[in-house]
Amino acid sequence: MKVLIVEDEIKTAEYLRQGLSEQGYSVDLALDGIDGQHLALHHDYDVIVLDAMLPGLDGFALLRSLRETKNTPVLMLTARDGTQDRVKGLQEGADDYLVKPFSFNELVARMEAITRRGRIQETTLLRVADLQVDLISRRVARAGQRIDLTAKEFALLALLARRQGQILSKTVIAELVWDMNFDSNTNVVEVAIKRLRAKIDLPFDSSLLHTIRGMGYVMEERGAPH
Amino acid sequence: MVRLTDFRLSIAARLALLFGVVAVVAFSLIALVLNRVLEIELERHQYEQIESRTQDMRYMLLHARPPDIAQRAKDKIDALTPSDGRARYWMWSDDPNYCYGSELPRVLNETSNRSVPPGEQGPQGQQGQQSQQGMIDLDFQGQHLRVIRSALVATPARAAVTLVVGVDTHPFARTAHSFRVALLLITGLGTLVVVALGYWVARLGLAPLVRLSQDAREIGPYNRAQRLQLPSLPLELAQLGASFNAALDRLEEAYRQLSTFNDDVAHELRTPLGNLIGQTQVALTRERDAAQLQELLQSNLEELERLRLIVADMLFLARADQGERASRLVTVSIAHEVAKTAEFLELLLDDAGLTVQVQGDQQASIETSLFRRALTNLLQNAIQYARCGSIITVHISSRETLAHIAISNEGVAIAPDHLQRIFDRFYRVDSSRTQYPQHSGHGLGLAIVKAVASMHQGSVFATSEHGVTTVGFTVALQQQQRQQ
Numbered sequence: 226m227k228v229l230i231v232e233d234e235i236k237t238a239e240y241l242r243q244g245l246s247e248q249g250y251s252v253d254l255a256l257d258g259i260d261g262q263h264l265a266l267h268h269d270y271d272v273i274v275l276d277a278m279l280p281g282l283d284g285f286a287l288l289r290s291l292r293e294t295k296n297t298p299v300l301m302l303t304a305r306d307g308t309q310d311r312v313k314g315l316q317e318g319a320d321d322y323l324v325k326p327f328s329f330n331e332l333v334a335r336m337e338a339i340t341r342r343g344r345i346q347e348t349t350l351l352r353v354a355d356l357q358v359d360l361i362s363r364r365v366a367r368a369g370q371r372i373d374l375t376a377k378e379f380a381l382l383a384l385l386a387r388r389q390g391q392i393l394s395k396t397v398i399a400e401l402v403w404d405m406n407f408d409s410n411t412n413v414v415e416v417a418i419k420r421l422r423a424k425i426d427l428p429f430d431s432s433l434l435h436t437i438r439g440m441g442y443v444m445e446e447r448g449a450p451h
Numbered sequence: 452m453v454r455l456t457d458f459r460l461s462i463a464a465r466l467a468l469l470f471g472v473v474a475v476v477a478f479s480l481i482a483l484v485l486n487r488v489l490e491i492e493l494e495r496h497q498y499e500q501i502e503s504r505t506q507d508m509r510y511m512l513l514h515a516r517p518p519d520i521a522q523r524a525k526d527k528i529d530a531l532t533p534s535d536g537r538a539r540y541w542m543w544s545d546d547p548n549y550c551y552g553s554e555l556p557r558v559l560n561e562t563s564n565r566s567v568p569p570g571e572q573g574p575q576g577q578q579g580q581q582s583q584q585g586m587i588d589l590d591f592q593g594q595h596l597r598v599i600r601s602a603l604v605a606t607p608a609r610a611a612v613t614l615v616v617g618v619d620t621h622p623f624a625r626t627a628h629s630f631r632v633a634l635l636l637i638t639g640l641g642t643l644v645v646v647a648l649g650y651w652v653a654r655l656g657l658a659p660l661v662r663l664s665q666d667a668r669e670i671g672p673y674n675r676a677q678r679l680q681l682p683s684l685p686l687e688l689a690q691l692g693a694s695f696n697a698a699l700d701r702l703e704e705a706y707r708q709l710s711t712f713n714d715d716v717a718h719e720l721r722t723p724l725g726n727l728i729g730q731t732q733v734a735l736t737r738e739r740d741a742a743q744l745q746e747l748l749q750s751n752l753e754e755l756e757r758l759r760l761i762v763a764d765m766l767f768l769a770r771a772d773q774g775e776r777a778s779r780l781v782t783v784s785i786a787h788e789v790a791k792t793a794e795f796l797e798l799l800l801d802d803a804g805l806t807v808q809v810q811g812d813q814q815a816s817i818e819t820s821l822f823r824r825a826l827t828n829l830l831q832n833a834i835q836y837a838r839c840g841s842i843i844t845v846h847i848s849s850r851e852t853l854a855h856i857a858i859s860n861e862g863v864a865i866a867p868d869h870l871q872r873i874f875d876r877f878y879r880v881d882s883s884r885t886q887y888p889q890h891s892g893h894g895l896g897l898a899i900v901k902a903v904a905s906m907h908q909g910s911v912f913a914t915s916e917h918g919v920t921t922v923g924f925t926v927a928l929q930q931q932q933r934q935q
Contacts, residue, residue, distance in 0.1 A: 324766075326759045377797070403795040407824040408760055410896065411831055416798040439752025 226271040226340065229253045231261030231287065232302070233279050241274065244329050258282025265291050272340050274332070275319070277303045285317055292318040298339040302327070330392045330440050337391065351386040353433050354446040356425060358386045367429055377402060378421050385434065385444035394441040418442055462660075463653040470649030471642055478638035489630050493623045498586060501599045504531065504538060505616045509601065517608045521548035528552075539596065539617045546610035588620075595620045659684050663692060675703045708875060715877035715894070719761055723754040764895045768876065771902030777818035780930050785847050785854060786812035788819065792826040793845075796834065804840040811847040813854040815928045817907060822926070825903035826856070828896040829922055833860040836920060849928060853909055857923035865915040873922070874901040874911050900924055 228250045232238040235256070242252045253268070255261035258279040265273055265287065273291075277284040288299060301322040315322065320339040323332060351358040356367045363379055365372045374382060380402045385393065393401075395414040400406040403413070418434065426432045435443050460468070511527055512520070528540040528551055542551040589596045598617035605611040666679045678699060679692040734747045786809050793800070793807040800807060807830070833843045837860035846857045865873065872878050877894040901911045901924070909925035 324763070326762060328756070328759070377794070399795070404791065405795050405823055405827065406820045407827075408763055409824070409827055410760065411796065411799065411827065413795060413798055416802065420798065438749035439756055 227251050227253070227269070228336070229255065229261070229264055229268070229270045229273045231255045231258065231265070231273065231279065231284070232276045233257055234276070240329070241332075245333075248333055258284070258287050262287050262290060265297065266294065270297050272298045272300065272336050274300050274302065274336070277301055285313060288317045288319060300332070300336055300339060328394055328396075328440070331394050331397060334388075334391065334393065334397050351383070351389075353386050353389050353444055354431070355429075356386070356433055358383055365425070367425055370428075372424050374421070374424060377417065378424070381417055381421055382425065385442065389444045392437050392441045392443045398442070414442075462657055463650055466653035467646050467650035470653075471646040474642040474645035475638065478641050482634040482638055485634060486627075486631060489627060493627060494586075497597050497618055497620065497623060498599075500538070500618050501586065501597065501616050504540075504618075505599055505601055505614060507531065508540065508542075508614055508616065509603065512603055512609070512612060512614065513606075515608070520609045521546070524549070525551050536594065537619045537622065539591075539594075539619075541615040541617075542612055543615075544610045544612045549610055549612050589617060591617075595624075659688050663688060667695070670699065672706075675699075675706060712876050716761075716765065719877065719894070720758065723757050727751055727754050761895070764899060768895065768898060768902050771906055775906060776908075777821055777903075777906045777930065779818050780816040781819060782814055782816040783819060784812055785815055785817075785856060788817075788822055789826060789845050789847070789856070792823050792830060795823075795827065796830050799831070799834055800843075803834055803837065805834060805837050805843055807843045807845060809845045809847065813847050813849050813928065815854045815907075815926055816930050817926055821903045821906060825900045825924060828900050829856075829858045829924070832896060832922060833858050833920075836860055836862045838862045846923075850925075852928055853925040854928050855923060855925050857912075857921050859919050859921040861918055862920060864918060865913075865920055867915075870913050870915055873897050873913055897922070 226249070228245055230238055230241050230245070230252060232241065232254075233256055238254055238256060242254050245252050253264055253270070255264050258281040260281075261275070261279065262282055275284045275288060279287070284301060288301070291297065291299070298320045299318070301319040302325055303322055304325045321335050323335060349359065349361045351360065355369075356365070358365050360383060365374055365379065365382060381398065384398065384401050396408055398414050399409060399411075402417075418436070422432075422434050426434055431446070433444055433446060435445065435447065437443055508524070508527065508531070512524055515523060524542065528542065532538060532540055540552060542549055544550060586597050586599055589598050596617035597620050598615050600613060600615045603612045603614060663679060663684065666677075670677045678696045681689050681692050681696070684692050730747055730750055734744065739747070789807075789809050793809075830843065830845075837843055841861040844857075844859045846855075846859065848855045848857075874897045876898040878897075897911075900922075904911050904924040904926060907926035907930065909927060911922075911924045913920075913922045915921070
């Protein structure tokens with residue numbers, strides 16, 4: 226996937242480039258609005274990460290000129306959490322926005338969401354190693370053993386399994402499982418993960434649900450026993 | 452370039468000018484009345500003079516016995532006529548013996564038989580005109596006279612005679628003139644005196660205002676506790692002063708909050724920053740293997756995440772402070788929102804052995820994410836302080852235009868002086884900041900509830916009695932459209 230980052234803060238731009246490259250993106254970087262506009266208009270990207278405040282040409286203007294010819298998904302980065310900026314960005318045709326300071330994996334999650342948008346192929350049976358999650362019958366089994374989960378535990382597991390390999394922050398999990406879309410200070414997600422882990426991981430040889438300290442949780446097969 | 456504001460008058464000058472206008476009007480009215488009275492009096496005086504002179508002559512003419520009535524009458528006229536010409540007599544008759552004085556102006560003859568309506572001015576010149584009381588104005592040989600004509604019918608002793616007596620109006624006119632000049636002077640000088648006195652009185656009356664402004668000038672950021680001295684102020688200003696003092700109280704409270712807020716922000720940021728710097732420095736003093744470095748980075752990340760949350764919450768509070776209102780409103784059942792939030796916190800409730808009971812319901816138009824955030828914070832607060840195994844009650848009711856959401860938990864009571872400050876930023880009842888409370892947030896939870904309430908045109912409340920602590924907030928049932 227090709228991504229263009231238009232960001233004038235060099236440190237931010239650099240870590241975004243490195244982080245996204247390591248996530249498998251091929252990254253182009255523009256440090257001001259003029260370069261950004263040129264690259265955005267003359268190349269085809271899968272997604273553009275666009276800072277709102279830029280020297281030369283601001284993000285909103287760049288977005289306007291882009292939307293005249295192209296439909297590339299755009300994720301706006303705004304420094305101010307003002308409704309005005311948000312509304313303006315979305316009106317001008319941004320697909321999503323993030324308020325600085327943002328966490329890197331939330332950025333990745335949102336980028337994936339907007340690039341996937343509209344072409345999600347829902348499978349009804351998710352597999353992670355020997356774990357099976359049937360989304361239709363809502364049954365979960367691991368190593369052939371049926372596991373009983375509560376509704377929320379199932380929703381949490383389904384989310385993690387659907388996005389396996391991707392780190393999900395507590396905020397994202399709270400939003401997608403409980404529909405609580407704000408940064409909460411609760412440890413609800415931790416407790417829920419602990420309980421889920423007790424059911425799907427502890428009785429078995431290997432762990433599938435991993436904690437990434439300071440970032441969130443990921444479900445993947447790592448091979449090493451816990 | 453002179454600006455308009457440079458022409459602003461002081462209140463004292465304004466009052467003095469107004470006093471001046473009032474004085475001019477009052478003095479003028481008095482002068483007009485006095486002038487009129489004088490005119491009437493002078494006219495009466497003229498009339499009486501003429502009338503008494505006429506009476507003398509009439510008496511003589513009516514009662515004199517022959518012979519030589521004509522000659523005696525003429526002699527008497529001579530005797531009565533003053534040498535300075537202030538009064539004049541004429542007499543005429545068909546009998547030439549009875550004619551006296553230069554020939555009477557023909558005009559008088561012509562006009563005397565016609566009655567001229569009082570007040571109607573005839574043409575100027577040798578024109579006679581009749582004034583009130585039968586007096587006729589007459590210009591004669593450069594003199595302005597006022598005359599009365601009386602006819603005496605013939606008697607056996609003498610022929611019919613017409614007697615005309617006149618007085619010079621000049622002395623009267625002079626009196627009237629002097630009087631008017633005096634009135635004008637009195638009006639002018641009086642007005643000036645009133646203006647000057649008025650200015651002085653106004654200054655005197657406004658002295659408390661000057662004192663007030665001096666008092667106000669002394670209030671600054673370094674003596675915020677200073678207030679205006681109310682007892683020395685007159686009633687009208689005392690009210691103003693009281694309002695001003697109340698405003699100062701509110702400002703001081705806000706200032707105090709802001710400055711403790713700054714302290715608290717510094718403190719909250721300093722701890723994670725200190726940890727970050729310290730840990731990183733320690734890690735860099737030796738060669739570390741990858742696992743240790745990873746451990747450090749993860750620890751750093753946790754601190755940074757905490758910083759990010761504080762900054763995000765402070766930005767949120769700042770937006771609420773700037774008057775941002777809830778948008779993306781939907782009309783929903785509050786009980787449903789409470790149930791959803793309770794579901795979110797279910798695991799925490801389970802762990803503490805608590806149950807949530809919802810009483811009542813209201814429909815309100817709210818921004819659900821904000822509303823759930825406030826509910827989450829309140830419920831979390833209740834969970835933290837609730838007695839283990841008790842019931843948390845969420846009571847939903849409406850009063851006038853507001854929906855009340857009250858969350859009660861059993862537990863240790865909060866002292867009243869704490870109670871009114873629990874919504875302050877970074878305020879903690881136990882005030883121990885030595886360690887991070889593991890999961891109770893960073894002291895902005897209830898401040899955020901307050902912000903959410905104000906974004907929905909509501910407010911917050913808290914009570915604590917009989918072992919039950921109730922903390923809650925209100926939101927407008929119908930959000931008013933924001934006036935742009």
